[in-house]
Every structure is written in C-alpha cells, then in structure tokens.
Amino acid sequence: MSLELQLIERLQQLSPSHLEVLNESAGHGGYYPGKESHFKVTIVSDAFAGLRLVQRHQKVYAAAGDLLGAGNIHALAIHAYLPTEWTGTAPASPECAHAPKEA
Incomplete structure (x- = not known):
C-alpha cells in the first residue's frame, strides 16, 4: 500500500469531516516518478x-x-481546522528551493 494511502487510513482515526492528502513530492529536489516523501x-x-x-x-x-x-x-x-474554522480552502504550499527546474 502506498504511503499516501497509509497516511489517509491512519488519519481516519481523527474522524475528519474533511480530509485531503496531497503528494507534493514532485515539487522537491531528488524527485523521481513514484517517490513519496513530501505531503x-x-x-x-x-x-x-x-x-x-x-x-x-x-x-x-x-x-x-x-x-x-x-x-x-x-x-x-499540516493544515488542521475545526469545522467552524474551515473556509473550504487551505493555503498553497511554497515552492521548494531545490525543486526540479524546467528547461
């Protein structure tokens, strides 16, 4: 099972009313297809x-x-909210200084 799916499964114990897990590994240095390191x-x-x-x-x-x-x-x-605080959007992630550069 992928790390992403394992993380989703484990976070279910917090009984979320909303849960989004994004694999952002591709935006970081040392990325290769299938890498799971940054979420x-x-x-x-x-x-x-x-x-x-x-x-x-x-x-x-x-x-x-x-x-x-x-x-x-x-x-x-991590962006953790109470239902009364949740506006429907989380802040965007900053760009990694070591992200792969496009040619």
Missing part, C-alpha cells in the same frame, strides 16, 4: 477542539506514527 494534509475535525495549533499538529504526527522518518515521509505540511 500536504488538510484535515478538519472536532478532535482539535480546545487545542492550540502545535497540539493539533502533534495529534496528526501521532496518528501518522512510523510513516514519518527516514525512508518514508520526509516532510508533512
């Missing part, structure tokens, strides 16, 4: 009630568990 997660859940931003991120990291680290997910951008 962006947008998650909306009541599980974040009463939590500060860093605590929300810690919850997502805990759910991802051993998928994070060497040989697996190298970078995880």
Whole structure:
C-alpha cells in the first residue's frame, strides 16, 4: 500500500469531516516518478477542539506514527481546522528551493 494511502487510513482515526492528502513530492529536489516523501494534509475535525495549533499538529504526527522518518515521509505540511474554522480552502504550499527546474 502506498504511503499516501497509509497516511489517509491512519488519519481516519481523527474522524475528519474533511480530509485531503496531497503528494507534493514532485515539487522537491531528488524527485523521481513514484517517490513519496513530501505531503500536504488538510484535515478538519472536532478532535482539535480546545487545542492550540502545535497540539493539533502533534495529534496528526501521532496518528501518522512510523510513516514519518527516514525512508518514508520526509516532510508533512499540516493544515488542521475545526469545522467552524474551515473556509473550504487551505493555503498553497511554497515552492521548494531545490525543486526540479524546467528547461
């Protein structure tokens, strides 16, 4: 099972009302077809009630568990919202300084 699908499966434990996982690996240095190293997660859940931003991120990291680290997910951008905060869009990811350059 791909890392992306495993991450989606694990994040389901947070009972999201909205979950989007994007593999952004192609926009980073060292990319090759099929590489899974950089992801962006947008998650909306009541599980974040009463939590500060860093605590929300810690919850997502805990759910991802051993998928994070060497040989697996190298970078995880997290946008974690309560349903009352969710506007329907998450911020765009910045461009990587080491992204493959087009000729």
